[in-house]
Amino acid sequence: LDIPYYAVIFSAHRTPGDNGYNAMAVRMEAIAATMPGYLGLESARNEDGFGITVSYWKTEDDIANWKQQVDHLEAQRQGHINWYKDFDVRVAKVERAYNMKKN
Amino acid sequence: LDIPYYAVIFSAHRTPGDNGYNAMAVRMEAIAATMPGYLGLESARNEDGFGITVSYWKTEDDIANWKQQVDHLEAQRQGHINWYKDFDVRVAKVERAYNMKKN
Numbered sequence: 352l353d354i355p356y357y358a359v360i361f362s363a364h365r366t367p368g369d370n371g372y373n374a375m376a377v378r379m380e381a382i383a384a385t386m387p388g389y390l391g392l393e394s395a396r397n398e399d400g401f402g403i404t405v406s407y408w409k410t411e412d413d414i415a416n417w418k419q420q421v422d423h424l425e426a427q428r429q430g431h432i433n434w435y436k437d438f439d440v441r442v443a444k445v446e447r448a449y450n451m452k453k454n
Numbered sequence: 455l456d457i458p459y460y461a462v463i464f465s466a467h468r469t470p471g472d473n474g475y476n477a478m479a480v481r482m483e484a485i486a487a488t489m490p491g492y493l494g495l496e497s498a499r500n501e502d503g504f505g506i507t508v509s510y511w512k513t514e515d516d517i518a519n520w521k522q523q524v525d526h527l528e529a530q531r532q533g534h535i536n537w538y539k540d541f542d543v544r545v546a547k548v549e550r551a552y553n554m555k556k557n
Contacts, residue, residue: 358461358463358544358546360461360463360508360548362496362498362508393465393504393506394500394506395465395498395499395500395504395505395506396498396500397497397498397499398501401496401498402498403496403497403498403506403508405463405465405506405508431554435554436555436556437553437554437555437556438553438554439551439552439553440551440552440553441461441548441550441551442548442549442550442551443461443546443547443548443549444546444547444549445463445544445545445546446514446545446546446547447544447545448542448543448544448545449542449543450540450541450542450543451534451538451540451541452539452540453538453539453540
């Protein structure tokens, strides 16, 4: 990935139960992957319901565009009402990156 | 937190077994919390061993300083050898943030 790019860090505590969350999450990831500027997504969740999802985008405009996508707007609405006790969203410019991978 | 601040996004696949990892992780979080510019840390891990840890810092210098802390250097060395199959590290400038919290 060419530096700089952008990360949306979404960290949240889930409410108990699924309530349609997992189906939505799979669907949102599939739709996000079709959006302009999408570079990838990583997600991890603890058994206690705390999770972090980071999505990566070429530009801030790509993030704004995804935030307004119609299915995503509905997911955000449901998230607010049903799925999350709390969440933090941070938009950040990735300025440096390195990695390690064992063969 | 005052915008802008910095995030270190560490995403990694663990090797099987603990091998001293959990004790180190607790210790590193305790030491990080004493470092200049430390603003907080969030961590989540899937059952399959994929995890994301995001630490937050006031400045890039604070991140460089933490990266060179002596116990952290040893943890990085062990991580490379023993704990991780792969990892990505991204240093990002947090430019916007918002949150939701239910009462």
